[in-house]
Amino acid sequence: MEVPKSHPRYESLTQRGKIEEGVKEGYVALVGMVAHGRGECFDYLMGEKTTNTAEKAERVAAAVLLKAKNPVISINGNVAALCAREVVYLAKSLNAKIEVNLFYWDEEREKRMDAILRKNGADEVYGTNEEFKVKVPNLDSKRGRVDERGIYNADVVLVPLEDGDRTETLVAMGKTVVAIDLNPLSRTAQKASLSVIDNVTRAIPNIRKFSDELDKGEIDYVIEDFNNKKNLKESINEMKNNLDRLSL
Amino acid sequence: MEVPKSHPRYESLTQRGKIEEGVKEGYVALVGMVAHGRGECFDYLMGEKTTNTAEKAERVAAAVLLKAKNPVISINGNVAALCAREVVYLAKSLNAKIEVNLFYWDEEREKRMDAILRKNGADEVYGTNEEFKVKVPNLDSKRGRVDERGIYNADVVLVPLEDGDRTETLVAMGKTVVAIDLNPLSRTAQKASLSVIDNVTRAIPNIRKFSDELDKGEIDYVIEDFNNKKNLKESINEMKNNLDRLSL
Numbered sequence A, B: 001m002e003v004p005k006s007h008p009r010y011e012s013l014t015q016r017g018k019i020e021e022g023v024k025e026g027y028v029a030l031v032g033m034v035a036h037g038r039g040e041c042f043d044y045l046m047g048e049k050t051t052n053t054a055e056k057a058e059r060v061a062a063a064v065l066l067k068a069k070n071p072v073i074s075i076n077g078n079v080a081a082l083c084a085r086e087v088v089y090l091a092k093s094l095n096a097k098i099e100v101n102l103f104y105w106d107e108e109r110e111k112r113m114d115a116i117l118r119k120n121g122a123d124e125v126y127g128t129n130e131e132f133k134v135k136v137p138n139l140d141s142k143r144g145r146v147d148e149r150g151i152y153n154a155d156v157v158l159v160p161l162e163d164g165d166r167t168e169t170l171v172a173m174g175k176t177v178v179a180i181d182l183n184p185l186s187r188t189a190q191k192a193s194l195s196v197i198d199n200v201t202r203a204i205p206n207i208r209k210f211s212d213e214l215d216k217g218e219i220d221y222v223i224e225d226f227n228n229k230k231n232l233k234e235s236i237n238e239m240k241n242n243l244d245r246l247s248l
Helices: A010-025 A032-045 A052-067 A077-094 A107-119 A164-172 A187-191 A200-213 A216-224 A228-246 B010-025 B032-045 B052-067 B077-094 B107-119 B164-172 B187-191 B200-213 B216-224 B228-246
Strands: A071-075 A097-100 A133-135 A145-147 A156-160 A176-180 A194-196 B071-075 B097-100 B133-135 B145-147 B156-160 B176-180 B194-196
Touching (some): A010 A032, A010 B032, A032 A077, A032 A228, A032 B032, A052 A156, A052 A176, A052 A194, A052 A200, A052 A216, A052 A228, A071 A077, A077 A107, A077 A200, A156 A200, A164 A176, A176 A200, A187 A194, A228 B228, B010 B032, B010 B077, B032 B228, B052 B156, B052 B194, B052 B200, B052 B216, B052 B228, B077 B107, B077 B200, B156 B164, B164 B176, B164 B187, B176 B187, B176 B200, B187 B194, B194 B228
Parallel strands (some): A071 A097, A071 A156, A156 A176, A176 A194, B176 B194
Antiparallel strands (some): A133 A145
């Protein structure tokens, strides 16, 4: 799909086109289109920009990921379609692993995900080798298996666009879960250790920027100074303010 | 997709499954999935029920359609997937025509739409015969052609899930446009003569119910008593109140 750059909805339409391409290439599940539509709606209500509240959470996300011993970035089809290259950049900058996690798993999609991530510069992709897969509690086997070298032993997991069940499971396993989700009311956003309420295509490069900028000495303070519940409430307020603005 | 009736999101997941089926059967465009996702989001913010505000608009919609001389219901892929049978019931109860209008037109999809509507009881389906198609102003030829026996000569057009351009064109052609749209801020909702902010699967049967109940003597009063702008503002307020409720 070619959208002229001058189109007022250029960014949004380009992102939608990427998801559509991902479906056609077979690594985005068909219902990934529905999830993307929900994301479009929330992004619209958030003003289609990174709010100050989101930026604050992104800075803390960078600090948490920099402090981690074994950080892993979990990737599904929509994230790969929207920003595979940015994910690879972020992983390199954090020295984090990249792990494929498909909600609607099948072997073919997993292979395609591996290929897309490598094409975008990933040297290693976890979660694509049966030999290393282990089952996590409370989830059925298709979507409940993780890489023992990756998420299973991670202390911090970054989950862009994750579902609520998996988020809760990871938290219950004692991990620090950093979620990126445009819906501040979702179970993922509500249950994560740290919730970034922003579009992944903006959040991922922002977290990378902050991870490059943050001083080692600042990290602990940045983390301690942050209140996730308070920040989430602030995001909901921003949505309400945008509704007022949009309804004028 | 089989969703157990006890599932808390049964209605929503069933609707999503119908759209997915429509894509697989070839009459719903792939991006119809994205539009449906946006709808899910707004429905969620509306509380996934018909609000009093929506019900008021549905009663007026019934009155406007009963008063019409040549009412036409415009149908796209998503509407056919979600509630083809309810549309046919409504058309019969109003003595209205049904016209196929595809945003992403192609001949094959048009044929499938015709088949789906007939399978659900439609005796006649307009907008599927090249011989009667005429071009309307300001729209490109693929999505700017209507049936001269249907929408072209209609005084009232019911457009469930319509895009802003087409809504504006129909209004500019002097027609009374009744829109069903879950986004009270959309151009469609803002430009229509009458805006029903509700899920089509609830709005269509509700309009039918009101068309059966309304007394001939009431019709003019019901229409005159209604202020669409005020009602739209009320819908936006309901969304804000739901945000408060959901964020508790």
